Amino acid sequence: MRVFQVDTAWSDENLRIGERPEPTAGPGEVRLKMTASALNYRDLLVPRRGYGSRMKALPLIMLCDGVGRIDQVGEGVDSYRVGDRVCPLFFSSWPAGEPSAEHLAHSLGCEIDGTMAEYMVVPASKVAAVPAHLDDVEAATLPTAAVTAWRALVTEGRVKAGDTVLVQGTGGVSLFALQFAKMLGATVICTSSSDEKLTRVRAMGADETINYRTTPEWGRVARDMAGGSGVDHVVEVGGQGTLPQSLRAVRPGGTISMIGVLAGSVMDAPLGMIVTRHVRLQGITVGSGEDFRAMARAIAHHGMRPVVDRVFEFEQLREAMQYLASGRHFGKVCIRH
Numbered sequence: 001m002r003v004f005q006v007d008t009a010w011s012d013e014n015l016r017i018g019e020r021p022e023p024t025a026g027p028g029e030v031r032l033k034m035t036a037s038a039l040n041y042r043d044l045l046v047p048r049r050g051y052g053s054r055m056k057a058l059p060l061i062m063l064c065d066g067v068g069r070i071d072q073v074g075e076g077v078d079s080y081r082v083g084d085r086v087c088p089l090f091f092s093s094w095p096a097g098e099p100s101a102e103h104l105a106h107s108l109g110c111e112i113d114g115t116m117a118e119y120m121v122v123p124a125s126k127v128a129a130v131p132a133h134l135d136d137v138e139a140a141t142l143p144t145a146a147v148t149a150w151r152a153l154v155t156e157g158r159v160k161a162g163d164t165v166l167v168q169g170t171g172g173v174s175l176f177a178l179q180f181a182k183m184l185g186a187t188v189i190c191t192s193s194s195d196e197k198l199t200r201v202r203a204m205g206a207d208e209t210i211n212y213r214t215t216p217e218w219g220r221v222a223r224d225m226a227g228g229s230g231v232d233h234v235v236e237v238g239g240q241g242t243l244p245q246s247l248r249a250v251r252p253g254g255t256i257s258m259i260g261v262l263a264g265s266v267m268d269a270p271l272g273m274i275v276t277r278h279v280r281l282q283g284i285t286v287g288s289g290e291d292f293r294a295m296a297r298a299i300a301h302h303g304m305r306p307v308v309d310r311v312f313e314f315e316q317l318r319e320a321m322q323y324l325a326s327g328r329h330f331g332k333v334c335i336r337h
């Protein structure tokens with residue numbers, strides 16, 4: 001079968017199509033005929049061995065997001081049937097509950113092979129059904145960015161109607177956070193480097209918007225927008241470059257979900273504000289199978305659709321990665337197999 005993998009050495013140049021033997025489902029497993037995948041910012045770091053020595057030895061099949069249709073069901077599997085559409089879970093060993101070292105040890109497209117293959121064989125306990133109203137490309141976007149936003153706002157954040165949530169930028173995680181926050185009845189403030197993208201988030205329901213390029217002191221502006229005391233929850237994807245503003249934006253006792261480090265990964269913030277304002281800094285690393293299933297139920301109930309910016313063909317993974325790296329996208333960049 002065809003796969004798209006980091007081949008013989010860690011570098012962008014060694015990212016290419018290769019061949020692997022076609023797998024078959026053993027006892028307790030299902031085989032998926034993969035139909036779509038989606039990109040995440042982390043995938044840009046993978047070919048350069050950005051996650052270090054814990055990564056699988058080469059060759060490594062790319063991407064952590066994908067969806068497939070079950071075409072083989074192994075002995076002893078009664079939870080799925082041939083024809084069911086499922087996503088392999090981002091963390092193959094985190095079924096539910098609190099994170100542990102074991103739960104976080106195996107993620108797709110990093111410590112284990114990813115979704116850019118014609119077929120994947122996965123234990124039936126490590127896949128989850130997708131909402132029926134989504135097409136394959138939309139469904140492929142769910143395991144990473146959507147589960148991360150869900151874990152941040154729902155499982156950990158307990159956002160409720162009437163809260164104010166600040167969402168940074170218009171990438172994959174952030175637009176899911178906007179959609180979930182609106183679903184929960186929150187008021188949402190969105191930031192972006194682009195006025196055109198801010199117009200688009202308004203159309204999606206954002207209540208207030210701030211251009212973080214033209215308003216570098218956006219933390220104070222966001223605090224005022226939230227009635228002066230600050231926002232209840234910040235979805236932090238910038239890290240070093242944005243945390244000082246997030247600390248100005250958040251209310252005393254509020255939560256900052258630490259998700260990404262797009263603007264630097266070193267702690268460089270007024271730590272006294274965390275103490276004196278009683279701020280909860282909550283690290284988030286995707287989520288569990290239980291998070292995926294709860295999120296999928298909510299998406300189905302609300303008929304929510306992920307925002308897909310652009311779809312590339314299987315052979316165009318490198319072009320898709322260049323497009324993601326350019327930052328021109330709004331929402332998810334996807335691959336049709």
Ligand SMILES: NC(=O)c1ccc[n+]([C@@H]2O[C@H](COP(=O)([O-])OP(=O)(O)OC[C@H]3O[C@@H](n4cnc5c(N)ncnc54)[C@H](OP(=O)(O)O)[C@@H]3O)[C@@H](O)[C@H]2O)c1
Pocket residue numbers: 039040041042144145148168169170171172173174191192193194197212237238241242258259260261262263284285286287324327328329331
């Ligand atoms: N912890 C986890 O479990 C987890 C899961 C998924 C992703 N992440 C991390 O979260 C981050 C976002 O991932 P993604 O896949 O959503 O990325 P993405 O789709 O590539 O989104 C990137 C967007 O972030 C915005 N951005 C960039 N620099 C910014 C800054 N300084 N301030 C505010 N916004 C900024 C930009 O939005 P505009 O163009 O609108 O300015 C950009 O388009 C990455 O660091 C990624 O590694 C973490």
